[in-house]
Amino acid sequence: MTVASDPAFVPGKSGGGAKDTSRWNRKVQIAFGSAMVTLLIVGGISYRAMMVSYESAQWVRHTHEVLDTLKDMLVGMSSIESAIRGFALTGNEDYLISYRANLLNIAEAQTAIRTLTQDNPSQQVQIPELEKLAAQKIERSEVVIGLRRTGGMAAAENAFRNGIGRQLMNGFQATVGNMQSEERRLLALRDVDAARSFDEAKIILIIGTFLGLSIAAAAGWSMQRDLNKRRVADEHLAQLEGRYRGLLEAAPDAMVVVNAAGDIVLLNVQAEKQFGYSRDELLGQKVKNIIPEGFAERLVADGTRTKADALDQRIGTGIELSGRRKDGSRFPIEIMLSPLESPDSGILVTAAIRNISVRKAADEHLAQMEGRYRGLLEAAPDAMVVVDTAGAIVLLNVQAEKQFGYSRDELLGQQVKNIIPEGFAERLVADALRSTEDALAQKIGTGIELSGRRKNGSEFPIEIMLSPLQSADGLLVTAAIRDISVRKQADEHLLLKMDELNRSNEELGQFAYIASHDLQEPLRMVASYTQLLSRRYKGKLDADADDFIGYAVDGANRMQRLIQDLLTYSRVGTKGINLTDISSEKALQHALVNLQGAIGESAAVVTHDPLPDVMADEIQLTQLFQNLVGNGIKYHSNDSPRVHISVARQGAKKWLFSVKDNGLGIDSQYFERIFGMFQRLHKREEFAGTGIGLAICKKIVERHGGHISVESQPGQGSTFRFALTGSE
Amino acid sequence: MTRHVLLIEDNPGDVRLMQEAFRGADPAIELHVARDGLEAVAFLKREGSYAAAPRPDLIFLDLGLPKIDGREVLAGIKEDDSLKAIPTIILTASDAQEDIAKGYQLQANCYLSKPVQLEAFDSLMRGVVDFWLVKAKLPQHR
Numbered sequence: 106m107t108v109a110s111d112p113a114f115v116p117g118k119s120g121g122g123a124k125d126t127s128r129w130n131r132k133v134q135i136a137f138g139s140a141m142v143t144l145l146i147v148g149g150i151s152y153r154a155m156m157v158s159y160e161s162a163q164w165v166r167h168t169h170e171v172l173d174t175l176k177d178m179l180v181g182m183s184s185i186e187s188a189i190r191g192f193a194l195t196g197n198e199d200y201l202i203s204y205r206a207n208l209l210n211i212a213e214a215q216t217a218i219r220t221l222t223q224d225n226p227s228q229q230v231q232i233p234e235l236e237k238l239a240a241q242k243i244e245r246s247e248v249v250i251g252l253r254r255t256g257g258m259a260a261a262e263n264a265f266r267n268g269i270g271r272q273l274m275n276g277f278q279a280t281v282g283n284m285q286s287e288e289r290r291l292l293a294l295r296d297v298d299a300a301r302s303f304d305e306a307k308i309i310l311i312i313g314t315f316l317g318l319s320i321a322a323a324a325g326w327s328m329q330r331d332l333n334k335r336r337v338a339d340e341h342l343a344q345l346e347g348r349y350r351g352l353l354e355a356a357p358d359a360m361v362v363v364n365a366a367g368d369i370v371l372l373n374v375q376a377e378k379q380f381g382y383s384r385d386e387l388l389g390q391k392v393k394n395i396i397p398e399g400f401a402e403r404l405v406a407d408g409t410r411t412k413a414d415a416l417d418q419r420i421g422t423g424i425e426l427s428g429r430r431k432d433g434s435r436f437p438i439e440i441m442l443s444p445l446e447s448p449d450s451g452i453l454v455t456a457a458i459r460n461i462s463v464r465k466a467a468d469e470h471l472a473q474m475e476g477r478y479r480g481l482l483e484a485a486p487d488a489m490v491v492v493d494t495a496g497a498i499v500l501l502n503v504q505a506e507k508q509f510g511y512s513r514d515e516l517l518g519q520q521v522k523n524i525i526p527e528g529f530a531e532r533l534v535a536d537a538l539r540s541t542e543d544a545l546a547q548k549i550g551t552g553i554e555l556s557g558r559r560k561n562g563s564e565f566p567i568e569i570m571l572s573p574l575q576s577a578d579g580l581l582v583t584a585a586i587r588d589i590s591v592r593k594q595a596d597e598h599l600l601l602k603m604d605e606l607n608r609s610n611e612e613l614g615q616f617a618y619i620a621s622h623d624l625q626e627p628l629r630m631v632a633s634y635t636q637l638l639s640r641r642y643k644g645k646l647d648a649d650a651d652d653f654i655g656y657a658v659d660g661a662n663r664m665q666r667l668i669q670d671l672l673t674y675s676r677v678g679t680k681g682i683n684l685t686d687i688s689s690e691k692a693l694q695h696a697l698v699n700l701q702g703a704i705g706e707s708a709a710v711v712t713h714d715p716l717p718d719v720m721a722d723e724i725q726l727t728q729l730f731q732n733l734v735g736n737g738i739k740y741h742s743n744d745s746p747r748v749h750i751s752v753a754r755q756g757a758k759k760w761l762f763s764v765k766d767n768g769l770g771i772d773s774q775y776f777e778r779i780f781g782m783f784q785r786l787h788k789r790e791e792f793a794g795t796g797i798g799l800a801i802c803k804k805i806v807e808r809h810g811g812h813i814s815v816e817s818q819p820g821q822g823s824t825f826r827f828a829l830t831g832s833e
Numbered sequence: 834m835t836r837h838v839l840l841i842e843d844n845p846g847d848v849r850l851m852q853e854a855f856r857g858a859d860p861a862i863e864l865h866v867a868r869d870g871l872e873a874v875a876f877l878k879r880e881g882s883y884a885a886a887p888r889p890d891l892i893f894l895d896l897g898l899p900k901i902d903g904r905e906v907l908a909g910i911k912e913d914d915s916l917k918a919i920p921t922i923i924l925t926a927s928d929a930q931e932d933i934a935k936g937y938q939l940q941a942n943c944y945l946s947k948p949v950q951l952e953a954f955d956s957l958m959r960g961v962v963d964f965w966l967v968k969a970k971l972p973q974h975r
Contacts, residue, residue: 626926629949630846636951637853665949 132331136324140317147313154306161299167221168292171228172285174217178235179281181211182242186274189246193253193261201250211239218284225291231284238277245270359458362445363392367401370453379460381431392456399426400440400456428458437465488586491574492521496530499581508588510560521584528555529569529584557586566593617675624668632661663793670797674782677725677804684809686832687723689762690716693750695723696730700738709738713750717760718832725805726829730764732798733825737766739792742820760831765824771817780813802827836862836966839889841873841906842924843898847947851893854958862966865889870901874909877916891965892921894941896932904939911940918972920965 188204191197215236222228249270253261264270353360359376363369369387377384380395387394393401428438439461445453482489482500488508491500498516506513509524516523522530557567568589574581635657643651690713697704697711704711711734719726730750737748747767755761771779771786778784780803783796806813806827817823836859842848848866855864865886867873873894876883892910896903903923910916920942925932928946936944945961948954965971 625949626844629926629947630844632949633850633951633954634846637850640951661949 133324133328136320136327140320140324143313143317143320147310147317150309150313151306154302154309157302158299158306161295161302164295165292165299168288168295171218171221171288172292174214174221175281175285175288178211178214178218178239179278181207181214182239182274182277185211185242185246186270189249189270190265193249193265194258196253196258204246204250208243211243215239222284225287228284228287231280231287235277235280235284238273238280242270242273242277245273356457359460361387361392361395361456361458363400363454363456365452365454367392369395376458379430379458380428386431395429396426396438396440396456396458397429399424400442425461428460437461485585488588490516490521490524490584490586492529492582492584493578494580494582496520496522499578505586508559508586509557515560524558525555525567525569525584525586526558528553529571554589557588565590568592613675617672625665628661628664628668632658632665635661663795666793667795667797670795670801673728674797674801674804677728677801677808682725682808683722684720685723686718687721687726688716689719689721689726689752689760689829692721692723692726693730693734695727696734699727699731700735703735703738707738707741707746709741709746709748711738711748711750714752716750716752716762719760719829720832721809721829722805725808729802729805729827732802733764736798737764737768737823739794740766740768740787742767742769755828758831759828761826761828763824763826765822767822770819770821771815771823772819773817776815776817779815834861835887836891837865837887837889838862838891838893838962838966839865839867839873839876840893841867841870841898841903842893842895843868844895847895850951850954851958854955855962858959858962859966862962863887869899870903870906873898873906874901877910877913889919890971892919893924894921896923896925896927896936904935907936907939907941920969920971922961922965 184207185204188200188207192200192204215232218235219229219232222232245264249261249264252264256263353371353373354375356373356375359379360371360373361369361376362371369390369392372384372387374384376387380387382395391401424440424442426438426440427435429435437460439459441457441459443455443457445455482491482502485502485504488505489500489502490498490505493499498519498521501513501516503513505516509516511524520530553569553571555567555569556564558564566589568587570585570587572583572585574583635654639651639654639658643654693713693716703709734748734750738746744767749765751763751765753761753763775784775786779786780799782800784800785794785796787794802825803813809829811828813825813827815823815825838855840848840851842851848868852864855862865876867876872883875881876886877889879886894903894907898906903925907921907923910919910921917940922943922945923936923941924945924947926947933944943961945957948957
C-alpha cells in the first residue's frame with residue numbers, strides 16, 4: 106500500500122473533494138440518463154411509428170385482399186352468368202363444369218369475405234345481402250339449367266327474357282360495388298394514416314437522434330471539462346499531499362494516522378524510530394500494539410455517542426498515555442488527536458505522539474525537589490515564609506505558625522504586611538526606577554533587622570534573610586525569619602557589660618591620673634622635705650638621726666619610681682594604641698637618648714642592625730626598646746655591657762626583633778615569672794627596680810598583637826625576642 | 834629695684850619649698866603668695882585687702898586650686914589687657930599631656946612640672962628666675 110495512491114489522504118479539503126466527486130458522478134448519471142431516456146423515447150416513438158406503419162400496410166393489404174375477393178366474387182358471378190347463358194344457348198354440358206367450379210369459388214370468396222370483414226361492421230351488414238343475392242342468382246341459374254334441360258332452348262331463353270337474372274346480377278354488382286367503394290374509402294384513409302405515421306416517425310427519429318446526439322455531445326463536453334478540472338484538482342491534491350507528507354515527516358513528534366477501526370494507515374519516520382518498528386511492520390496494524398490503552402478507545406463510539414461526538418469530546422491536547430516499543434519497553438507519551446475526514450475511509454484520526462520521558466523525569470525530579478524543599482522548609486530552625494511579588498504569603502513552615510501565633514490557613518494568601526508590618530513588602534515591589542528583580546537584587550541580603558507582629562498584636566525583633574526563587578508562578582521570595590529577641594537581649598547585655606568594662610577601664614585610667622598627680626603630690630612633699638632635712642641637718646644631729654633621714658629619703662625615692670612605673674604600665678593598658686607606619690630604628694634612637702645617662706655611666710656599647718619600618722605605636726615601641734636595652738645595661742656582668750638589636754624576617758609580613766645582651770643571664774625557671782608584675786630576681790641592694798619593667802614590655806608587645814619571649818642562660822647573657830608587623 | 838613674683842599655690846608645703854628656694858636668691862625679688870584662685874584674682878585686680886598689691890613681674894600658677902581653678906585664673910589673666918603681658922608660668926605636679934596642651938592653649942608662657950628631687954627643684958627655680966627676671970626683656974610699666 107502506498108500513500109500516494111490512497112485517495113483517503115486528502116488533507117484539509119478532503120470533504121470538498123468528496124462533494125466534487127459525487128457531483129461529478131451525478132452529472133455523469135444525469136447526462137447518460139437523459140441521453141438514454143431520449144434514445145428510449147426516440148426508439149419507442151420509432152417503434153410505434155413502425156408498428157402504425159406496419160398496421161397501416163396490413164390494413165392496406167387487407168383492403169386489397171377484400172377488394173380482390175370482391176372482384177373474384179364479381180368475376181365468379183359473371184362467369185356463372187356466362188356459363189349459364191352458354192348452357193342455355195347451347196345446352197353444352199361443358200358450360201356447367203365452369204359453372205360448378207365458379208360456384209365453389211364464390212362459396213370460398215363468400216367465406217373469405219365474411220372473415221376479412223369481421224373487423225368492419227358496415228361491410229358485415231352488406232354480406233347477408235350479398236349472400237342472398239348470390240344464393241338467388243345461383244337458384245335462378247339452377248332454374249335456368251332445369252328449364253333448358255326440360256324446356257329446351259326456348260324455355261331457357263324465356264327465362265332470360267323476363268330479366269330476373271339480369272336484375273339479380275345488377276343487384277349483386279351493386280352490392281359488391283358498395284363494398285368495393287367502402288373498401289377503397291378505407292384504403293384511402295389507411296394510406297393517409299400510414300403516410301402520416303411514417304412522416305411522424307421520420308420527424309421524431311430525426312429530432313430524437315439529433316437530441317440524443319446533442320445530449321451525448323453536451324455530456325461528453327461537460328465530462329471532458331470536469332475531467333480536466335479533476336485532473337488539475339488531482340494534481341493540486343497530489344501537491345498538497347506531498348506537502349502534507351513533508352509536514353508529517355518534518356514534525357518533531359511521532360505522527361500516526363489511524364482509521365475508525367483502530368488500524369494504522371499512515372505514520373512518519375519519527376514514529377518508526379520512537380516505537381522501534383519499521384514502517385511496514387506498523388502499517389495496517391492495530392494502534393493498540395503501540396499504544397495499548399486509551400487511544401483506540403477514543404476512536405470507538407459507545408451507546409450514547411456517535412463516533413464524531415466521541416472524537417469531539419475526547420480529542421484534544423495533552424492526553425497522557427503510555428507507548429510500547431517493539432521490544433516491549435514502555436515509555437510515557439503525550440498524544441494530541443485531531444480528526445481528519447476522508448471521503449472513502451470515513452473519519453481518520455491524526456495522532457501526534459510525543460515522548461515525554463524526559464519531561465516526566467523532570468516533573469518527577471521537580472516534585473521530588475519540591476518535596477525536599479518542603480522538607481527543608483519544615484526542618485529549618487527559623488520561621489520560613491515564601492512570598493510572591495504582590496506581597497502575598499504562598500508558603501510557610503510550622504515555625505512560622507508558632508512564631509507569629511497564627512495557624513497556617515490564617516496566613517496563606519494573606520499579605521506579609523500582617524506579620525511584618527514594615528520593611529519586607531517594600532523590598533518586593535519595584536518602584537518607577539527598578540524592576541522587581543533589580544529591587545530584589547539590591548535589597549536582598551542577610552541580616553535585615555525588622556519587627557514582626559504576632560496575632561495578639563505584640564511585636565518582637567526579627568532578622569530576615571531574603572533569597573529570590575524563580576518558580577513556575579513567577580518570582581517568589583523566600584524569607585528566613587529569625588526571632589532575635591534573645592540575641593537582642595544578649596546584645597543589650599553585652600553592651601551593658603561593655604559599658605561597665607569601659608567605665609572600669611576609665612576608672613583605671615582615672616587611677617593612673619590620680620597616681621600621677623594626687624599621689625605624687627604628697628610623695629613629692631615627703632621626698633622634698635626629707636631631702637631638705639638631710640641637706641640642712643646631716644651631721645648636725647646624732648648618727649641615728651642621719652640613718653633615719655637616709656631611709657626616709659630612700660623610701661621616698663623608691664616610691665617615686667614605683668609610682669612612675671605603675672603609671673607607665675597603666676597607660677600602656679588604658680590608652681588607645683595608635684598603630685602607624687613608623688621607623689623602628691627611630692624609636693630605638695629615642696630610647697637610647699632617654700638612656701643616655703645609664704649608657705654613659707656604665708660605658709655600655711649598644712649596636713643594632715638596620716631596622717625596618719613597622720606598624721606600631723611609636724611611644725610604646727620607644728618604651729619597649731628603652732626597657733629592654735635598659736635591662737641589658739643594668740644587669741651587666743663584670744664585663745662592660747654590650748647590647749645588640751637585630752632583626753629578621755618572620756613570614757611574609759612580620760619582623761622578629763632580638764635584643765641580645767652580655768649580662769648576667771636568667772635561669773630558665775624564671776623565664777615566665779620575669780614578665781609578671783613586681784617580679785624581681787635580685788636584692789634591692791644589688792639592683793634597684795620596681796619589677797614592673799618587663800611587665801610593661803609584655804603588655805606593649807601583646808598590645809601589638811605579638812608575644813615576647815626570652816632565651817638565656819645564667820652567665821651567658823639574655824636575648825629577648827618579639828615580632829612586629831612590617832609596614833605595608 | 835624690687836621684682837615682684839606672685840605664686841598662686843594652695844599647698845603650704847610647696848609654698849614653703851618655693852620660699853626656701855628663693856631664700857638664697859636675689860634679695861630684690863619679693864615673693865607674694867595667693868592661696869587660691871579668688872585671692873589670686875583679688876591680688877591681680879587689687880581688690881579688697883589687696884588694694885595696695887604690686888603688679889607682679891612674673892606669675893607661678895598651680896593648676897589644682899580651690900574655688901577658682903588654675904586654668905580659669907590663667908584664662909582671666911590672658912583675657913585682661915592690663916595683665917596679659919605678665920609672663921605666667923604653670924608650675925604643677927602633673928605631667929599629663931592633656932594638661933600641658935591645655936596650658937599652652939590658654940597662652941601660658943611656660944609649663945613646668947614640679948621635680949620630686951629637691952636638688953632638681955632648686956636648680957629649676959634658679960634657672961627660671963635667671964631667665965625671666967634677669968635675661969628676658971620685659972615690657973616696662975608704671
